[in-house]
Amino acid sequence: MQELVGRLTALDPEASETLKVVAYFDALVAAGVGLDGLLRAAAALSGAVAGAQRGVRVSRYDAVGRRLDATADFTPPPGRVAERIRVWLERDGAPHANDEMVVERLALAVELQQRHRSPDSGLDIAVDPSRSTDERSSALARLRISAGERIRLVATSVNEAPPGAPSTIVPTRYGLLRATVDTSGGLPPRRRSGLGTWVRADHAPDSWGAAVVAYRLTDKADPIVDATDLGAMLILARSYDPEVPHEDVTRLARCDAVESAVLRALVEADSIRSAATRLGMHHSSVQARHEALTRELGYDPRTPIGRMRYVAAALLLRLSDPQSTNS
């Protein structure tokens, strides 16, 4: 049986299987699919039986979605544990390349699904802009945070271990991210973090939105980005929907590495000559490139307004670049 991810990837052979698996589970979680649906998905993805054990209850599904019985003496493979639920894949013979990743993502999805169900979880409600102020205030109360308290949210990768502070996994338009509440500013640093704006606790969704934007702007050079440092650019970043890209962004995205480097130098340098020096290129080459870029972009990036357009587009491009949600 051709595994589901293989069949779906056949439509786009260049897409990595990892991305497909991650995207599929993210979508399942975002759609609110329950444990049985998650198991069916894991089974179909891998072409194997997927199972879960909660206490004494065992659920197993095969790759076509049929529920299988579990006999009393059935011993599940170790798999992974999430929120006291063990999940696994069953396969005769050697595991397939994607199996471990599928189990990992399944466990992550189960964790998130369970947290949404659990009456104790509050943080995911507290950062959810679609919930009413009352619902969010109740959720904060469960976390022993008062509505007027000053907090900020911190966004990190889901692969980071949960910190001491209240944290939860949240589906975002960029995939699953971990949200942690910071009440003191004293959270231990993580490998990559987006720091949200400081807000009243009952405005937590604003801080979380800012934290997500900040996280997207982290890279090796800037592993920790504070949304507050973006100043008014945060307004622009927040209002942008990467699914409906602006033409300035799509045109900028088409520049190759050389064009991007030249463009950046042109914008930052005082003159074409100093840009050329910085790039180690001949003045007339840079001149020619400037003219070509002006045509391609539809504006001159060396004019005051052109510089603004470039900076804005470059920021928004960073928010729309396809990127592994595992980063």
Added chain:
Amino acid sequence: MPTTMIPRPPFDPELDAILTLVSDQLPHLTLDTIQEFRALGINPLELTAEKLDEAGVTRRDLTIEGFQGADMLVSVLARADHTGNGPGIYHIHGGGMITGDRLLGPLSMLSWIVDHDAVLVTAEYRLAPEFPDPYPVEDCYAGLVWTAEHAEELGVDPDRIIIAGASAGGGLAAGTALLARDRKGPRLVGQMLICPMLDDRDESVSTLQYDAGTWTRKHNRVGWDALLGDRRGTPDVSIYAAPARATDLSGLPPAFIDCGSAEVFRDEDVAYATALWQAGVQAELHVWAGGFHGFDMLAAHTAVGQASIAARDNWAARLLGS
């Protein structure tokens, strides 16, 4: 991304996740990109030699006479140990009238061949836009006639033939059933119309609701434009090309119709079932909550996918089982 403001039934959560995964991979379908679409050869349920072997089913390819005597390929699928006469399934593939081939679809019916010792004939009818209406439906009718005339050598009981198809195949099956009624033969004992494409007029509420999903309003217009050209949406369209236009459905064979609540074809499929009942014809209708077009093929492992397949298999067993 959906741009419509009309409220619409949402997709089932398990199906929603599948759509998220595939929707940005489906290439843009316009009249100009039909060739590109065909070249992809998308078949979510490929009928491979392994699958046939596993099921103990053989395949024979034959050339028969299509419309106006043109050569037409058919494949015949039957149990390797098939003897005597069994029920016949005349299968018409889908693909919006413009894509697909005869091996797209029969995998779903493999269990009927095995369980009921049925013989399945699937036809390679000519596609639009190169062969606009009436070529597709007339090729399909010619294939049905051939099946009935060669029933004995195929091991088919001519009094137990059903016609079946999905999407455009469902529409062509309905159209062929109408032809068979009006031309007084061949006899059909059932018509299985899986999310059938029946109506060129592009006016129903469900048509307006779904600019997202696997077969959108835009795709639908491309298919119908290719089939009918300027005639689309005008009075100059026959009931065999667009069965939704038929006002008299009496005398048709018992029907099974299914669709999703979240697809373009929902309203025309429900309307067709209603019109069948009003004409005194037996019909069974299933509208699956949150189903997008073709969810049973693309997402068979989901709860609603399973349910839709089970319902189809159950109806087939009632009709084909002895």
